[in-house]
Amino acid sequence: MGGQTRRRNLAQVSGENAVIQVAWMYYEDGQNQQEIAAALGISRATVVNYLQEAREKGLIRITLAAPAFTTHRLALALNHRFGLQGSYVIPDEGTGTEEGFLRVVRGAANWLPDLIAPGDRLGVAWGRTVYELAEMVEPARIEDLAVLQLVGSMATPYGFTAEACSTRLAQRLGARCLNLHAPAILSRAVLAADLREEPILKAQLDQLETVNKLLFSVGTATAESHIVLSGLATPADLDWYVGHGAVGVICGRFIDAEGRQLPGPMEDRMIGVPLPRLVGLEMGILVTPGLDKVEATRAAIRGGYVTHLVTATSVAEALLAAP
Missing domain, CATH: 3.40.50.1360 (Rossmann fold)
Incomplete structure (x- = not known):
């Protein structure tokens, strides 16, 4: 039931909000691409594309410590x-x-x-x-x-x-x-x-x-x-x-x-x-x-x-x- 609700919610989200949700799950929750795809009912390729879009838009900042x-x-x-x-x-x-x-x-x-x-x-x-x-x-x-x-x-x-x-x-x-x-x-x-x-x-x-x-x-x-x-x-x-x-x-x-x-x-x-x-x-x-x-x-x-x-x-x- 929870998974269906989550998939339905993501289907209603488009554009930058979907990108942010996937980025959060990957970088903040520590889930891998396959886990995110399964949780949200989308393909792994879509997860990859969202993460790439997040990087290109500057929504993700990754730096190594000095x-x-x-x-x-x-x-x-x-x-x-x-x-x-x-x-x-x-x-x-x-x-x-x-x-x-x-x-x-x-x-x-x-x-x-x-x-x-x-x-x-x-x-x-x-x-x-x-x-x-x-x-x-x-x-x-x-x-x-x-x-x-x-x-x-x-x-x-x-x-x-x-x-x-x-x-x-x-x-x-x-x-x-x-x-x-x-x-x-x-x-x-x-x-x-x-x-x-x-x-x-x-x-x-x-x-x-x-x-x-x-x-x-x-x-x-x-x-x-x-x-x-x-x-x-x-x-x-x-x-x-x-x-x-x-x-x-x-x-x-x-x-x-x-x-x-x-x-x-x-x-x-x-x-x-x-x-x-x-x-x-x-x-x-x-x-x-x-x-x-x-x-x-x-x-x-x-x-x-x-x-x-x-x-x-x-x-x-x-x-x-x-x-």
């Missing part, structure tokens, strides 16, 4: 080798470049809420890694959290402008967003200097002095780097900096192998946080999704920007293999 990744042998080895406070290492064996990238970014999105606290002032760099992370992080509300844009705006062919990265992350975390209302780079140093003294922008730049935590992904010093393809640096700028030892980019500034900022033709024309302000913060969260950033990652760690690292097993092995 210790699965932060106590990985490679994570502990990174901490010991580089003096990090924490590392989060995600397996990427057998994955392609894009799949590996998305795994690392999702891992960073899962870990980030554990690393920030009420009252934090989180400085955010820009780029695809940070933008995708902001899209993936679960919506939450962290009391009195502020997210600060660290680099000015730029005309870019991508959707992940600096202000888009900070705005989207602030929205997901229920935080106040403090953006910079100025270009990232200007044509003349004197123009940049005058703009920095404008009261509105000066107040925004002064806010950057309050940053206590940093979220970023280090860029490469290559022609394929976002800093070049976005127009922030010209090919001639890149050649100059590489010729003077540049191996990576942090917040639009070139760094050498020791993580030191390289003064050069762009510096006096830029609007954004000075790199020395980001050294030795309470927390520096670096997300490194690919092997192309191994050298730049090592430089960022040497420079004192990093306390926490999120990366893949292949990158971790490469970092540890170098002398």
